Amino acid sequence: SDSQDLDLAILDSVMGQLDASRIRENLRELSKEPHVATSPRDEALVQLLLGRWKDTATGLDSAKTYEYRVLLSFPNAEQPNSVEVVGPNGTIFHSFQPFEKNLTGEQAGPNVLQPYAAYAPPGTPKGLLVYANQGSEEDFKELEDQGINLEGTIALTRYGGVGRGAKAINAAKHGVVGVLVYTDPGDINDGKSLPSETFPNSWRLPPSGVERGSYYEYFGDPLTPYLPAHPSSFRLDPHNTSGFPPIPTQPIGFEDAKDLLCNLTGTSAPASWQGALGCEYKLGPGFGPNGSFPAGSEVKVSVHNRLELRTSSNVLGIIQGAVEPDRYVIYGNHRDSWVHGAVDPSSGTAVLLEISRVLGTLLKKGTWRPRRSIIFASWGAEEFGLIGSTEFTEEFLSKLQERTVAYINVDISVFSNATLRAQGTPPVQSVIFSATKEISAPGSSGLSIYDNWIRYTNRTSPVYGLVPSLGTLGAGSDYAAFVHFLGITSMDLAYTYDRSKTSARIYPTYHTAFDTFDYVEKFLDPGFSSHQAVARTAGSVLLRLSDSLFLPLNVSDYSETLQSFLQTAQEVLGTLLEKQNISLGPLVTAVANFKTAAASLGEHILTLQKSSPDPLQVRMVNDQLMLLERAFLNPRAFPEERHYSHVLWAPNTASVATFPGLANACARAQKINSGSEAWAEVQRQLSIVVTALEGAAATLVPVADL
Amino acid sequence: SDSQDLDLAILDSVMGQLDASRIRENLRELSKEPHVATSPRDEALVQLLLGRWKDTATGLDSAKTYEYRVLLSFPNAEQPNSVEVVGPNGTIFHSFQPFEKNLTGEQAGPNVLQPYAAYAPPGTPKGLLVYANQGSEEDFKELEDQGINLEGTIALTRYGGVGRGAKAINAAKHGVVGVLVYTDPGDINDGKSLPSETFPNSWRLPPSGVERGSYYEYFGDPLTPYLPAHPSSFRLDPHNTSGFPPIPTQPIGFEDAKDLLCNLTGTSAPASWQGALGCEYKLGPGFGPNGSFPAGSEVKVSVHNRLELRTSSNVLGIIQGAVEPDRYVIYGNHRDSWVHGAVDPSSGTAVLLEISRVLGTLLKKGTWRPRRSIIFASWGAEEFGLIGSTEFTEEFLSKLQERTVAYINVDISVFSNATLRAQGTPPVQSVIFSATKEISAPGSSGLSIYDNWIRYTNRTSPVYGLVPSLGTLGAGSDYAAFVHFLGITSMDLAYTYDRSKTSARIYPTYHTAFDTFDYVEKFLDPGFSSHQAVARTAGSVLLRLSDSLFLPLNVSDYSETLQSFLQTAQEVLGTLLEKQNISLGPLVTAVANFKTAAASLGEHILTLQKSSPDPLQVRMVNDQLMLLERAFLNPRAFPEERHYSHVLWAPNTASVATFPGLANACARAQKINSGSEAWAEVQRQLSIVVTALEGAAATLVPVADL
Ligand SMILES: [Ca+2]
Ligand SMILES: [Ca+2]
Ligand SMILES: [Zn+2]
Ligand SMILES: [Zn+2]
Ligand SMILES: [Zn+2]
Numbered sequence A, B: 001s002d003s004q005d006l007d008l009a010i011l012d013s014v015m016g017q018l019d020a021s022r023i024r025e026n027l028r029e030l031s032k033e034p035h036v037a038t039s040p041r042d043e044a045l046v047q048l049l050l051g052r053w054k055d056t057a058t059g060l061d062s063a064k065t066y067e068y069r070v071l072l073s074f075p076n077a078e079q080p081n082s083v084e085v086v087g088p089n090g091t092i093f094h095s096f097q098p099f100e101k102n103l104t105g106e107q108a109g110p111n112v113l114q115p116y117a118a119y120a121p122p123g124t125p126k127g128l129l130v131y132a133n134q135g136s137e138e139d140f141k142e143l144e145d146q147g148i149n150l151e152g153t154i155a156l157t158r159y160g161g162v163g164r165g166a167k168a169i170n171a172a173k174h175g176v177v178g179v180l181v182y183t184d185p186g187d188i189n190d191g192k193s194l195p196s197e198t199f200p201n202s203w204r205l206p207p208s209g210v211e212r213g214s215y216y217e218y219f220g221d222p223l224t225p226y227l228p229a230h231p232s233s234f235r236l237d238p239h240n241t242s243g244f245p246p247i248p249t250q251p252i253g254f255e256d257a258k259d260l261l262c263n264l265t266g267t268s269a270p271a272s273w274q275g276a277l278g279c280e281y282k283l284g285p286g287f288g289p290n291g292s293f294p295a296g297s298e299v300k301v302s303v304h305n306r307l308e309l310r311t312s313s314n315v316l317g318i319i320q321g322a323v324e325p326d327r328y329v330i331y332g333n334h335r336d337s338w339v340h341g342a343v344d345p346s347s348g349t350a351v352l353l354e355i356s357r358v359l360g361t362l363l364k365k366g367t368w369r370p371r372r373s374i375i376f377a378s379w380g381a382e383e384f385g386l387i388g389s390t391e392f393t394e395e396f397l398s399k400l401q402e403r404t405v406a407y408i409n410v411d412i413s414v415f416s417n418a419t420l421r422a423q424g425t426p427p428v429q430s431v432i433f434s435a436t437k438e439i440s441a442p443g444s445s446g447l448s449i450y451d452n453w454i455r456y457t458n459r460t461s462p463v464y465g466l467v468p469s470l471g472t473l474g475a476g477s478d479y480a481a482f483v484h485f486l487g488i489t490s491m492d493l494a495y496t497y498d499r500s501k502t503s504a505r506i507y508p509t510y511h512t513a514f515d516t517f518d519y520v521e522k523f524l525d526p527g528f529s530s531h532q533a534v535a536r537t538a539g540s541v542l543l544r545l546s547d548s549l550f551l552p553l554n555v556s557d558y559s560e561t562l563q564s565f566l567q568t569a570q571e572v573l574g575t576l577l578e579k580q581n582i583s584l585g586p587l588v589t590a591v592a593n594f595k596t597a598a599a600s601l602g603e604h605i606l607t608l609q610k611s612s613p614d615p616l617q618v619r620m621v622n623d624q625l626m627l628l629e630r631a632f633l634n635p636r637a638f639p640e641e642r643h644y645s646h647v648l649w650a651p652n653t654a655s656v657a658t659f660p661g662l663a664n665a666c667a668r669a670q671k672i673n674s675g676s677e678a679w680a681e682v683q684r685q686l687s688i689v690v691t692a693l694e695g696a697a698a699t700l701v702p703v704a705d706l
């Protein structure tokens, strides 16, 4: 019936059926072999997913694949990338290990891609080595301030701080000709680095482990921005494509990095640049006379990566809504890994498949059909830059923007088993809170996921008091195109660390050949109870969004964010702006108008809920809730930032936690040599955000109000 | 009730109540005094409209004003613009009339703005006169081909061919320093030019009549593109604003133009450049020895226009929908005129007020409330560049895009009284046809408006056979921002000429001080029966859109347009594209997919109509119909064309009647010196339109189909 609402008995039954051992079995199957994007095993998993979703007893209404012809980057198996020390006489003094050590029998074989920096250009630069910390703009400036001539050097950098691709971009600006990247044990292993202290003896990264990754700066297929990558689509010339690292770049393990770094000569690196390799890090350039390499030795980086057009598949499965089939709740994760990818992404896919099995079973039994449509998605080629999900949003932009209630992403479902971690735009807070209050946390605490979560990450809300902290969405997984490009309310869910126990920047075997089923089973989540907790959380959120008569999205929760952005703008930028005769007054008004409109809509919904609303009255307020996020999009706000149109969540590269366009424009305008145009851009960004907020508020007032 | 549908008895009653004599009275009041944008009389009319719409017996649910601070351009009353012939010795030999002749007592007074070219820059250029036909790029090229040095000349051009502003832009590229524009009696008066043959003795343009107009190239407030022009909004520096005429420009009457043109020396102008001033048009430069002016005399154009920030108001009135108040049918016209503006725009506003009176009366009596909301709009500052309507769309972009079913524009409601003329995007054809089949045409023919219309303008549809021709929408009135910027299904309605009786490019007193109530009453529509016919047509379309259970928009009618665009592309561009290895295959597929999807949706609706559909089923298909037009928007398709995002109706400057992006890109690529980038742009435009069509088709298939 038109008034079909969430059925708590069904929700309970789903929670009960989500089975840790089935998630474990899914994970074992999914991570059995390496399945990098477009590989035969990746395609085999496409078939596996299709099979599951077309199963007559446990499947969905329908499932199919969507293929895109996309530009990927691979190392050359015949000519592996290498890093060598070349003596002053030109002879190769030392070659570093081109592969990770085969510690468990799973780190070798034709399907284990050599560690590499995807999209780094081929080339064989050679030069004196310098240590450049995290490769940020400031790091290279520091080296120059220290009087080091970077021209023609090779820069050794560590992961962290800035994005992968940014290291090479920053380096090249200073004349650096090649970049090496390693993971410091201080950043990933809480300082530990001995084989006995690392995998397979603990969850820590072994000395030969290397983080692979995409070094492409934007997301989506590099050759077809804003267009789906169909075979016939217009493609940019790869030679004219921006966003690739400008110079050869290669990641290495910390064992090799140690050989390089601990032999450097020159000034000592600043304290904050020091790591846990057991020596004092010096800046270079070049090696010292008392080390392992002859003074004057250079480092030669040989990169033989090749760009290839490949066909990558998304798999989509749908449960058609019973009442509002044109309203979509999308739940997705990528399928492609770097190697076995047990954690990334298979821990997420294992959960996704368990949820789809439980719901599919109810569906096929005739017990249940959701009010709205549920779309499950297995995205391809995420590791190369969120490609499959982005192409999908480019292909179905209008349909998705008009009809999508929310996007739920569960990529790595379990980083560690201490607590839930949720990121999202503010309207998802309410549904995540409702769900997690009703689910037990793994372990013996007896707490709900919510009550456990609040112990680890919390904040004091002016409205609710102490609540768990919802994080914000960057562009780290497939939600990016949904939130930034389409303006769809999105969230990302996972179980994660106790930060008092580890400072690892991510789980230590991330993007290495050591991210295997055994790693998960032995160290991350023995018993799979955290996986189950994530499955229950995501499943409950999914059901609440697809089945509730009134959408459980509290748009009023945006008011807190806006108020906080505004307050920071006033406190940090107020004086500066006043000096330029730029008033924050219209922004103050816009935030207040938003707040009032959101609050009255909330009141209106409460009143409706107490009456017996007719189906169209419900649909109308749900449309207001669903479409609010769209009102924050402005495709002309940040023309340089490909795919970023959300005026509240676009990248904020300034250090001020406020509206990103305003923060970035102010940061630029404050630089020396900035002219009146830079201040005009501050004004423009201010007007853009005011217009977006006023426009958003206008969608929340009673629908026929002038 | 949720199933409320169009009530034919109410429709009939509305048709019967729309009263010609009340329209006449409205027109008399509206055109009593000059009411250029932001003038006191314009503001008085704002109050008149508010009064009507707030009337307790005949008004709407509510009405209010929306103010914008916009950049307008006015002549200087203290220092009128002038055109003079300056003898070789520097003395002023002749001054042309700065004002129109006061033929009816209405052409003088402080509120009658001197004829001028709005946004033309001030300056006093002087030079030898040349005749440049319509001032197109080709016209100036022709002059250069004739060996005429244009550097430092003043170009006399006639209205027509290219837009107003384009004449000065083209001229300046060739070194011309000032532009004059006149209306040739051959173009406006079917060749007649004597005072006895013209107003007030006929409908024709008197010799002193001058068409005013905006010479701004884009639309919307020039200083706030994409942002509403609130007082605090970011504004461009007027000196850095593009789209204004680059050189002083002044329009003049044909009486003055004759003095100039018939004294020119030089080569005879080409046959197609000749007009009806009674002499052979020569090209110049300068005047001949046997004419009225000493040889060597120059023309001096003195322009003293001033840019001014002014507050312009829109007035909006709403009737809240009974069932779906969040669905808007918007009916609008501008309020501002150049002088009295009896025809433009008051003939439209007179009709609008009569419709709102009749509907308001039914509403206040409690007889009727529409299913959807009806919004009446009186836009400000249209004459300066569709400013009021554009600012409104910029302010309420999200809300309007999400909720607007259609936009109906009636600007000049009666150009002449022969036949209906309708322009719109294809889905409006069906509702206009349904409406006009049921209304009698004015006069004694006994025909319906539809049957009369088909006698004047028709085409053979592959689907329907002989039907009246629906025209396409350019950017000539306030529908522009709705269709091009927001992608809202739009139409423009009027009564117009018998083209076998006049070739006038527009009604002759357009934008002059002779466009008065008497002009309408005596010449255009004595008895106001054409006004009434437009009121009935627009009123019926409005009621059908706001009251029908199923939206009367036939999206399948887009298939004919797409098929025709495709066929033209194949026929005219096919060979050319093949040579460049560019295939139209994906476009063929996309058009076919659209056609299939639109046809099945049509079938689905027919089936639903035969059943007793539940309210949400109806809402879902109506959403598909309403939102189809949005799927053709791509804000990144034409970054140079401000506010144009509709990939099917953006300006097509090429001569090939096909997809505009493709046509324009092909035209550019075919120019000599075009490189591979120009052909890449052809490919890109092709992919853009394919993506839009496939995306649109995807919104028409069953809503939960993958
Ligand atoms: Ca793409
Ligand atoms: Ca504006
Ligand atoms: Zn991942
Ligand atoms: Zn990853
Ligand atoms: Zn007009």
Ligand SMILES: [Zn+2]
Pocket (backbone or CB within 6 Å): B344, B383, B511
């Ligand atoms: Zn006009």
